[in-house]
Amino acid sequence: MQNGVSGWYARLDRCLDDRQKQIEMWLDAWENSLRTHQPIAALLPEEWPTLPANLLTDPGHVLDHLLARHDAESDGRSPRGAHPTPPRLADSIISSEMLEATIQPKVKKQTTNMHLADLPPGFQKHIKQLNFPPSEEEVTLDEDALEAVQRSERTSSGIPLPFSDMSCGGGIFHARMLRKHSELFEGQNSDLRKEDTERMFRGFQLVDVDELVVRSTRRRLLLEAIKLDLVALSGEQEGKLSREMVEEILEKNIICSDTLQEEWPWSEAPRLIISNPPWLRIKDRFRGMDDGSQRRKDLSEKLRSLSNGDGPRFSTMRGNVNLYRLFIERGMQVLSTDGKMRIVAPDSLLREQSSHPLRKLLVEKHSWNEVWAIEEANLLFPGMTQGVAILGISSRPNGTESLNIIGPVTRSDLRRVGSGISSRVPSFALAQTQWVQWARNTWAVPRLPRDQIERKNILKILDNMSQLPRLGDHDHWLATQEQTVKVRVGEIDQTAHSNSIASWDKTRSSRPFIRGVHFTEDETGGVYIRHPAFRKDIPSRANERQLAMWSGKSEIQTYGPRLACQAIVNAHQERRLRWAVIPKGCILGNSVNHIEMNQAILSRLASAKGDLQKALEWMCEQLNQRDLDDWAKAWSANNNVNNYELEMLPLQLGIETSAEEVVN
Template sequence: EAARRRILITLGKAGLVDLSGDSRSQMIGRAEAEMILESNVLEGDPLLGEWPWNESPKLLISRPPWIRIKDRFRGYEEGSRLRKELSSKLRNATDYDGNLRFSALRGNVNMYRLFLERSIQLVGEEGRIRMIVPDSLLRERSSAPLRKLLVENNEWLSTWSFPDPNRVFPGITQGVAVLGLTVGGKTEKMVSYGPLTANDICPETGLSRSSPSIDLDRGSWSSWTDATWAVPRMPLDSYERKKVIEAIGRLADKPRLSEEGNWLNPDGSSVRVRVGEIDQSAWSDYIGDWSDENSQVPFIRNTHFVVMDGDVCLHHPAFDNDVEEGAIQRSHSSWNGDSNSPSGPRIACQAILGSSKDRRLRWAVIPDGCVLSNSVNYLEFSENVIDSLVGKGGGSLVVGLEWLCKVLNSEDLEIWSRAWGANNNVNNYEIESLPFPVPEDELAFSI
């Protein structure tokens, strides 16, 4: 009822309804408008319910809720039971033909994904959908099944990306994507517009003709993403955009870091990506500030990976005398508990970025005897690869790892990571899927 009243008032302000009584010229009366709204503005369950009219919609515009199933009933007295009941209903929902209604329901799914899939089912063939969703849908691995549905069973026409959407969508702090698709068919080309701001919005045409865009043709798009149909994050500057496209072109067909049998591990043992061994929240009682007076175990977290003069460095007071008193790198940098860390030096990367503008990949060699926070990822190698790195380092594993750091900190890999990263976390699967081209100085080096 409240929705009907708001619509009625809006129609009155627009000069379409005579709110004072009978109809006037080019306006309809209030009674007639209320009757139309009574039969056309209905309340229902869009996910589990059925479409209330006989005819399918030809256009659906929606901003669905952005909330995970596990958070839907957070704070409720019986929240756990309600969450499990809702999850069970959604997972077992079927259509008239007996098929499951939601094919993209994986894990602790965000509700907006279900609304998008349900919208495709409700809208008639060749109908249009415009939906406002988090821009993480464009790149996160868990959304790959949904992107596949958009590309292979529908015509995904366009995406508008607003990385900083506050002026467009007040109160929203994460990036926003506006999807445009036609139901049915398949996608041969999708136009991705972005990064966009409020200044790019044009009342007449939707977007200004000068808005930055990239055409994703099906063939090259499939090759770039290994048919996961992720959408690259592009910079605004035209020169930087060209660099991104060129870097993706150079790297797309290269073997991945975790693939068995790449140039680094031809023996077939995959490079493993591991999370740092200590959860900072759970073990906070054993983590302290650094003191130069006592013998301590260095505790390495994401803030210790810094960029100085263009190079990534491990800026920890145990190894860098230039860390000033009061610097953030001195706090929470000492481990006082039992140490079950792997022995020997390691190569590690920050897992949590302070800002989306920061350098994304920050690899550094971690000396033996350090303990890693769970805000850090590190690589685990087979014995054969370690022996090879020792050989590459002239008998020193540290030197071999430093050489590998330079490879992983290359400009092309940084560009790749920024283009395909889903959020401010450098996830394990992102590292595992990094292209791993043979470095120029490795061409003459046989592992």
């Protein structure tokens, strides 16, 4: 967490480990602060740790953290990894979806200290235009927008209604929307503001599966509105809604329900959904519970069995299902026909194979208009190791013609006004025809660098290499009629067989065990295996000597020389792909991928280059090309090098004709 406050929540847990009491006491202190005009820190119990100064200004964000920690603990996860939505990101997303306000702006009379007599005569007739008094006529407002306000389809401040969150947490998006609404009405007629504020509250739709979260969100939005002078703390006040009315509205519009399994609680479909759904796989739910395994099984079966009138509710469920994918599909089902949706999701969704069905649905059945790519997400979500993607989706059923890729976006690029993003952030319109050529109908979205020269180079590489055959294609030169090239993970799971893996001892007749750390680059960029079985210059305490010897079962299959790639890559390494030829007899750990080729393919390679060793070394050089590495970086889903990622590498060996002649 930023600004040195990460330890405050842990210290609070040590003095009070009841999360519900923490939340209730915090909300009580917040309300007392509004009532007495004292700082929250002065109203907290004495035994609570001293509140850092930067937590005083936004009590709602503290509540978000407490609820995020509560959510993590409810599933048996560590609260240390809980990341609520940053307010700065919420403000940026909200700004991007605001409509043009229909509030009559107050035009200030322009004044100037410039005297015409002080200027040369030739400039006087031109400068008069700068001093021309502004027109007193009112600014023309959009009649359609005014009618939409009267139909409660939007607010005068520009908020589309209904405005929904399918998994609201602490209601941060609606809380920040209250702030935006209040700012737009600054200096305006208080009765108009009161009327529009009631319209806004009645258009809120928030859902969460946890009763404590729902109660806390109701109270949080009430306190936020009181703080912004939109709602009276007690009694009746001119220009403000009564507390009793707002509490009644929030009771109806913030519901405890399961968005995925149950029907949408309101008859009116939302025109705007902004949500940061759980980034959690079903298999990671209910950890630490005695019946956790059965509950996970029941949940999975229930979700797979759900159906709507036109078919299964979740058509994209594949493998280890991540809940955020289901929320995205569910959101598209409940969205109105003219609605828009903004979703905060991990950027692995853009490229990982398991998200292909969801991307296909977004592109072909709806309109996926935009994506913000935030790669250095740890600057927004402290401690997070993966990037973030903000999806912009509309419910138009005519499909996606092009996708606007905005980014990489940094924390400093986020704005509370305008489009929500700084104008200096690069963007790229990915047309559908180009998209199909690049991604082979997987609808994966490549990473694009921010630097214009690097971006131009990557786009050129993507255009050129996308036309080449892929390593795993049936018509690739390495494929035979019976089998294509396959990429496999190393044969030994390092965790399951830890007792059979030891430090290297040259006096013992054991087999070399190769893992990711043994892949090393020399000064020229060449990749080689730095293992004590093959090199004598490795210090005794070096990492390469640790866990370098297989002393387990001898009946494990013995492979000849083969091509392997480091599978787990540090995000800050310059190279992504590190290919090397693994000598005969070595055992590979599961942090290494290798290419599996049948005997017919191996014979073809040997015939082309004289012998198999030379052929593999030559092929290794091709796989370690800089352009191929840049291609792999553009399509990387995460820090792991996945098998399917390697099988999709565009590789034309350039020996097709000569090799066929040799074989014939």
